[in-house]
Amino acid sequence: MPGTGRAIASPRAGFGAHPAGPAATAARRGPGLPRRTRYWFFILPTLLAILAIILFPWVFTVWMSLHEWAPGSPPAYVGGRNFMELFTSRRFYQSIGTTIYFTLLSVVLPLAFGVFAAVVFHRRFPLRGLLRGIFILPMMATPVALALVWTMMFHPQLGVLNYLLSLVGIPPQLWVFAPATVVPSLAMVETWHWTPLVALIVLGGLAALPVEPYEAALTDGATRWQTFRYITLPLVLPFIVVAAIIRTIDAMKTFETIFVITQGGPGVSSETVSIHLYLQAFSFHNIGYASALVIVFFALIVALSLFLLFLRQKVKWS
Amino acid sequence: MATKRPHLPGLSRRTLLGSTLATAAAASLPGRDAAAQGAFDWKRFKGEKIEVTLQKSPFHDVLQKAEAEFTEMTGIQIASEQIPEQQYRQKLAIEFASGKPSFDACYVAMATQKRMFGKGKWLADLRPLIADASMTSPDFDYGDFAKAAIEAGVQSDGRMDTLPITNHYNILMLNKELLQKKGVAVPTTFAALAEAAAKLNDPAAGVSGFVGRGLKNANTPLWTGFMLGMGVDAVTADGKFNTDGPEAVAAAELYRKLVKDCGPPGVAGFNWYECQANFMQGRAALWIDTATVGAPVADPKKSRVADKAGFAVMPAGPKAHRGPVFASGVGIAAVTKKVGPAWYWVQWASGKQIQTRQVVGGHGASGRVSPYEAARKAQTPEAPAEWLDAVIASTKIAYPVLPDIVAANEFRDVFGIALTNMLADGDPATELKKATEAFKPIYERTEKS
Numbered sequence: 001m002p003g004t005g006r007a008i009a010s011p012r013a014g015f016g017a018h019p020a021g022p023a024a025t026a027a028r029r030g031p032g033l034p035r036r037t038r039y040w041f042f043i044l045p046t047l048l049a050i051l052a053i054i055l056f057p058w059v060f061t062v063w064m065s066l067h068e069w070a071p072g073s074p075p076a077y078v079g080g081r082n083f084m085e086l087f088t089s090r091r092f093y094q095s096i097g098t099t100i101y102f103t104l105l106s107v108v109l110p111l112a113f114g115v116f117a118a119v120v121f122h123r124r125f126p127l128r129g130l131l132r133g134i135f136i137l138p139m140m141a142t143p144v145a146l147a148l149v150w151t152m153m154f155h156p157q158l159g160v161l162n163y164l165l166s167l168v169g170i171p172p173q174l175w176v177f178a179p180a181t182v183v184p185s186l187a188m189v190e191t192w193h194w195t196p197l198v199a200l201i202v203l204g205g206l207a208a209l210p211v212e213p214y215e216a217a218l219t220d221g222a223t224r225w226q227t228f229r230y231i232t233l234p235l236v237l238p239f240i241v242v243a244a245i246i247r248t249i250d251a252m253k254t255f256e257t258i259f260v261i262t263q264g265g266p267g268v269s270s271e272t273v274s275i276h277l278y279l280q281a282f283s284f285h286n287i288g289y290a291s292a293l294v295i296v297f298f299a300l301i302v303a304l305s306l307f308l309l310f311l312r313q314k315v316k317w318s
Numbered sequence: 319m320a321t322k323r324p325h326l327p328g329l330s331r332r333t334l335l336g337s338t339l340a341t342a343a344a345a346s347l348p349g350r351d352a353a354a355q356g357a358f359d360w361k362r363f364k365g366e367k368i369e370v371t372l373q374k375s376p377f378h379d380v381l382q383k384a385e386a387e388f389t390e391m392t393g394i395q396i397a398s399e400q401i402p403e404q405q406y407r408q409k410l411a412i413e414f415a416s417g418k419p420s421f422d423a424c425y426v427a428m429a430t431q432k433r434m435f436g437k438g439k440w441l442a443d444l445r446p447l448i449a450d451a452s453m454t455s456p457d458f459d460y461g462d463f464a465k466a467a468i469e470a471g472v473q474s475d476g477r478m479d480t481l482p483i484t485n486h487y488n489i490l491m492l493n494k495e496l497l498q499k500k501g502v503a504v505p506t507t508f509a510a511l512a513e514a515a516a517k518l519n520d521p522a523a524g525v526s527g528f529v530g531r532g533l534k535n536a537n538t539p540l541w542t543g544f545m546l547g548m549g550v551d552a553v554t555a556d557g558k559f560n561t562d563g564p565e566a567v568a569a570a571e572l573y574r575k576l577v578k579d580c581g582p583p584g585v586a587g588f589n590w591y592e593c594q595a596n597f598m599q600g601r602a603a604l605w606i607d608t609a610t611v612g613a614p615v616a617d618p619k620k621s622r623v624a625d626k627a628g629f630a631v632m633p634a635g636p637k638a639h640r641g642p643v644f645a646s647g648v649g650i651a652a653v654t655k656k657v658g659p660a661w662y663w664v665q666w667a668s669g670k671q672i673q674t675r676q677v678v679g680g681h682g683a684s685g686r687v688s689p690y691e692a693a694r695k696a697q698t699p700e701a702p703a704e705w706l707d708a709v710i711a712s713t714k715i716a717y718p719v720l721p722d723i724v725a726a727n728e729f730r731d732v733f734g735i736a737l738t739n740m741l742a743d744g745d746p747a748t749e750l751k752k753a754t755e756a757f758k759p760i761y762e763r764t765e766k767s
Binding site for chain 2: 174179
C-alpha cells in the first residue's frame, strides 16, 4: 500500500499536510461513521445547550405572546391581540419615552465624566493607584444595596442630599419624589455607579496609545488641548464607542435601581419598559401581554445595538 | 363575578359571642370532641422536614426565631425563608402556577391574592384537618379566632384556604405634643381629621399636618379606607363599581386634602417607610397606616417621638365607621406530600402562644381574641395601652379595605396612578372616571377567565 506508506513515512507530512490515496481516505474516515457525521457528536452538546437556553425560551415566548395566560387558568389562543393591545397602549409609549430619556442621560453623563476621569488618571501623580482604586469602588457595589442607600439620601426632609444643598444655600429638592425630577435623579445614581466602568475602558485605550504622535505634537509646539483634541480623542474614540454601546444596552435594561428607589413612580413618571414589563408579568400576571412586550423590547434593543455597532465600524474605518 | 364580601365584626362582647359561635361551628366539625379528650401526639411526624415561605414582616422574624421551640416540641425540622412583600407575592403565584411549589406551607396576603389562589385551588382545604382529632391539638382552640378573621381565609365554595395569622388594621398615629401645642383634640371623624391636619400643618417649622402613602399602588388602600367611611365598597359583590361615584370622589377629595394640602413635600413618592421615618422624626402630626408599621413609633429605641406617640382608631366617616383591614393567613400547598407536618406548623404559627407573642411584642394584630387579653395584662412598652385600644377598637368595626376581586393588584395600580395624579393637578372626579374606565375591562377579563 504505497499510498499509506508514503503518507506516514514522508517527513513532509507534518501539520497541514494531508495523506493521500484511498487507504488514507479510509484511515481518515475511521471505522464506522463517516468523519463529517462524527463531527456532529462534538457539536451536539453545544447545539443542545443553545436549543435549551436560547431557542426554546424564544419559541416559548413567541407562543405565550399569542395566548392569554394568567396563573391558575389554562392559556387561551388570542392571535395578535396582545400586540394590538401593546401598540394601542398609552402607558407602553410613555414607558418607551421614559426609557429613551433615562438612557440618554445615563449614557451621556457617564461618558463625559468617565472620559474626563480617564484622562486625569492617565497622568502620573502621587497616590494615583490608591485614588484609582477608590474611584472604581461604586462599580463594585450591588445595585439593590446602593439603591436603598440612595433612597434614604433622596428623602426630601431627612435625606443627606438636601442637607448638603442647604450648606451652600440651595433650597431643598424633591429628587425622586417629584415627576419632573425623578428621571434625572435616577440617572444621577446610574452616573455615579457606572462612570468608573467608562473610565476603565477609556483608560485601557489610553494606555495602548502610541507615543510617537505625542512626540511629534510636542516638537510642533501643540498645546495640551490641541494634543487632546487632535490626537488623544480620535485615537480613543473606538474605546469610547465600545463604552457607549455597553452603557446604552445596560441603561435600557436598568431595572434594580429604578424598582428599588421608585417602583416606576411617582405615578408612572419613571416607569421604563423594563419596569412596565415586570409589572405586567409578575405583578398583574398578564403573561401573554408581557411576552409580546418582551419581543418588541428585544427587537428595539437589537436594532439599537446594530446601529451602534455600525457606528463603531465607521469610527474604526475613519 | 366577585364573591360575597364578608363583613368583619370586632372583638367586643359581640365578637366574643361571634367567637363562641365559631367555637360552636368548630365543634360541629367531626372529631373535635374526640380531639379534646385524648392526649395529642405532637411527635407524630418526628424526623420530617418542611419548607416554609414567608413574607418579610416583624412577626415572621418572631416566628423564625421560635422555630427551635417548634422543632423541640414536634421533632419536625423547618427550613424557612422571608422575602420582601413585592417579590414574595410574585414568587408565590409563579411557584403555585408551575404546579410544583418549592415549599409545603406559606403565608398568603388574602386581601390581594385570595381570589387568585381560590381559582387555582392551590391551597389544601384545612377543614378536614381541623376536624381530625388525631391531627389537631385540643389546645388549638379554634373558637378563639374571631369569626371575621376566619372568614377572610374561606373561599366562596366553603373551602378554608388559610388560618388567620396577622390582620393589618389601618389606625391613626398621632404626635400628642403637636396636638396639645395647637389645642387640637384627637380627631374622631373625617371632618375633624381634615380640620386637625390643616391646623397642625406648619411647613415653616418642617412639620406636616398629615402624612400618608402617596406612591401609586401603596396609596390605594388609604383612599378605599376613606370610601368605607363614605358607606360604599369600591366594587360590590355583584360587580357594581362605586369608584367614580360621589362617595369615591368625596373620599379622593379628602385624600388629596390630607396628603397633598397638609402633607410633606414629595409625598407623591412616599410608601409606608417614608411616612414612618417622617413621623418618627417628629416631622408629621398625624399618620394613617397599618397598626403593624405604626407600633414602632412608640419604641424609644427606634423613634424620637416615642414618649409623644398616640394611637387612635380610624375616624368615622359621614356614613359609616369602619376599621379598614388587610387580612392575611397561613396555609398548606395543595400538592405537598407533607400535609401532616405542614399542618402542625400552621397550627403552631396560628396558635395561641405564638399569636400572643405577636400582640404583646407589638409586631401585629392577631385574628385570635385571647392575645389581646394577654397583652393587656402584660403591659409591655412594645404594645402600649393606646395602641392596643386602637387595635381592639378596629377589630370591632373591621372591614376589608380592598374589594374581593381577582385583579386586586391591577386595581391598586390603576387607581393608585389616579390618586398620584391628584397629588399633582389632577381633578379627583376626572381622574377617577378615567381610572374606572381603564379598570373595567381588566375586571371583566380577570373575573370571567
